[in-house]
Amino acid sequence: MKVERVDMMDALRGFALIGILLANMLHFQFGSAGAEIIESANGLNQISYYFVKIVVEGSFYPIFGFVFGYVLMKMVESREVSGVKYKNIVFRRAVGLSVLGAMHIVFLWEGDVLLTYGSTLFILLLFFLKRQVKTYFVWGAILTVILGVGAFFGSNFLQLIKPLTTADIMIYQDGTYVEILMQRVGDFIGAGGLFLLITLLIVWLFFLGVSFLMVGPFVLFGMGMAKKGAFLQLENGMQTYKKMALLVPVGLLLKGIIIFDTPYSLFIYSAGTYVLAIGYIALFAWLFNRYQTQMNHYFAPIGKLSLSNYLMQSIICTTIFYGYGFGLFGQLGVFVGILLSVIIYVIQLKISQLYLKRFSLGPVETILRWFIYFKKPQKPE
Template sequence: MKKRIDILDALRGFSLLGILIANMLYFQYDFVSLDAVQPDIWWDKVAYYFTKIFVEGSFVPIFGFLFGYGIILFARSLENRELSTRGPLWRRAIGLVILGCLHITFVWDGDILLSYGSGLLIFMLFIKRKVKTMLIWAVVLTLCMMPILLVKTDFLAIILTDMKETVDVLKNGTYLEVVKQRVSISDDLSIIFMVIVLPIMLGFMAIFSFFAMGPLVLLGMAAAKVDFFKRIGEKMDLLKRLSLLIPVGLLCKALLDMDHFVGELLYSVGTYMLAIGYIAAFTLVFISVKENKISQAFVNLGRLSLTNYLMQSIICTTIFYGYGLGFFGELGVALGLVIAVVVYSLQLLLANWYGQRFSMGPVEWALRKFVYRKNFGARNEHNSE
């Protein structure tokens, strides 16, 4: 059995913290009303700008980098066993799409699994490509996405034109009312929509995911090709230089309120710079305290990242939506940030306890069972989630 690469799992666990903090704004105010959030109290303003500058947009790229790294490890493990890569990769993509659809339908519409699953249908075409080709495509995709990132259009708000009705359902509706509001266009068109339109949308989503997530996913694939995290202790100087991207990225993201295309461009670039800087800085810290109990907790949480990502949605929608505690839009940004830290801390503790007893989480197990089918066994050693 091959040993898992602990730093990859730890990074995965660390990225869940940023993803939860960023998502907390959407759990509290939803996508269609988030622009209306204008904190009046100073501590809410501090929490809001902390989330926007230090967190939002810079942790999902870390997950994308790790996703790309995992694709190469996943394919390599199959090749080492003289197994076909095509079937398991396709089933992996389909499995993530199914999980994403279930997540969107029954829990929360801020899902990222559907994007990863659909994007994988294109990313798998790069597995045999050279590192240079991957890096060129990463740069090209970044340049192609810049014009889109500069457009401050709330596309979801265009689709969901009646914002007040949407917010009212989330705040006061029953679980079934929330699900119906989320997935139905109309009672007459919902079945036709699902049968005809959704497959077409999945194709468009695969293309969009390729462009949106491509830079960091391809960077992760390139890093895996050269085994970047192998003998990572020998790359301390490089990691230190990359960690200097953190202050530069923060400076760029601090321009979020600058009403000029230059500010918007720098903010977009800053999100990627900050993500790379966070990866380098966390790796440096992890190497220095590798035997620490806290670092091992991050590792265990990362091994259960899929299960814990979905649990974050279940917990937070239960706290804020009407069918749960009903605190939608009531608590403020600062208290929401506190809740995110508390939820994550509990996940860290529980994952550490669980990880000492089991090798994978229930959702990870189900996905692997689906991917490997008859070849499924003790394949819990690969960082491919």
């Protein structure tokens, strides 16, 4: 029996990428000082900020995690049907993503997610690849509850995040590549050899748990839905997707609480991010069934090259905002950042469409496949 490839996942991944870019743009522009900068903003920039916070932020990385889990499970099922051992493949994928993520953090930008997904893969490999459907949903729910409790007490944690000083901002605006690199990793480089290795190991083990906690719920939900065979026959679930799409306005209302300063704002907002993510997935499935040709044309190409496009977004944006490029860190408003995100995404979309006319894999995807399979990469999984 052949395991069917679900085309919607490529398009859904491409859709998630625009949301991730919009959310990341705040950090590219302002770093950890963003909240303080926005507090003094007004007019269009303030409206744009709350648009990103309510409509985008926190609700697109769960979609990406859902696709990640769904595709992973389909890959495992495909290998089982073919009689191919898959654990070594998953292990090398985890190592490859982790290495790419670590390099991304050190040499380019600290807001990486590849290390997060690579770390999560290690835990999935150890505990979750051969489970019943119910197990995926139960553990996904448990992790969601833990995150909810964390969000309830999250305001105290957020106060521990160190905002950028004026000197830090000047480094990002005017610094050389080496100065900005040292700004990111200087504290670790200052440690001694053995102590550094031990520290990195402890940090990575801690990061392993945090990564699984952060992206694990929707990764597990995606794995469970894949095992159930969801989205294989979209027309059979149209009424369900249409009803669940009503979670979009519910999620927006819940996230809208962030405008008001209450003791429960962060908790309600966090719940809204997940509700909205589920609504977006359902709405996308409903639209994909009705407009499959158009959705595949506009979203699938960039989704198929998501790894290369994600890293290219970091290269483009750090060049625009950091001192070794145009040095516009903290100088453009949030509204301009949104426009810039759309322009970058549209350019990447057109380039992806042209690229896929000649190649089946992106450049970074090809390198990762070489590492995973030790042979010439084949078509995407």
